[in-house]
Amino acid sequence: MRKSALFAMAVGCLALSSAAPFARDRGNDIASLPTWETVFSHRDLQGVLGASVHSTSGEDMGHIVQILVDQAGTVRAAVIDFGGFLGVGSRKVVVDWGALHFAPEDQPQQIILDLTREQVKAAPEYRSGKPVVVLGAVSNPNPEF
Structure with missing residues (x-):
């Protein structure tokens, strides 16, 4: 043994x-493994979380609190904290990413939304874990979302 x-x-x-x-x-x-790198000017990039959003007429539409991406990692929509005062009475709505426009580098950094205050006010509230209703501009429909 x-x-x-x-x-x-x-x-x-x-x-x-x-x-x-x-x-x-x-x-x-x-x-x-081979790697690559890209160098951006500090003017080419801007953070969008917390950024103020305005309508085309200059109305304050709230600020971006979340970015929604699809399973491929493509940015599809933004969640905007809309209305209220100092966070009281506000609600979150989802807008199509294509309805947001970013100012060129030679202008002050601002984000313009192609929707009116009334359209956003009428949108259903975003709730995590529930079906997402994405509000989009008529000129930029996005049926794939």
């Missing part, structure tokens, strides 16, 4: 030592 246990241990050690040259360090594979 003792001999068979020693034999099994010897075979196991031999198998492990012969497998070592074939073992691969996966960390080195990842480090050797």
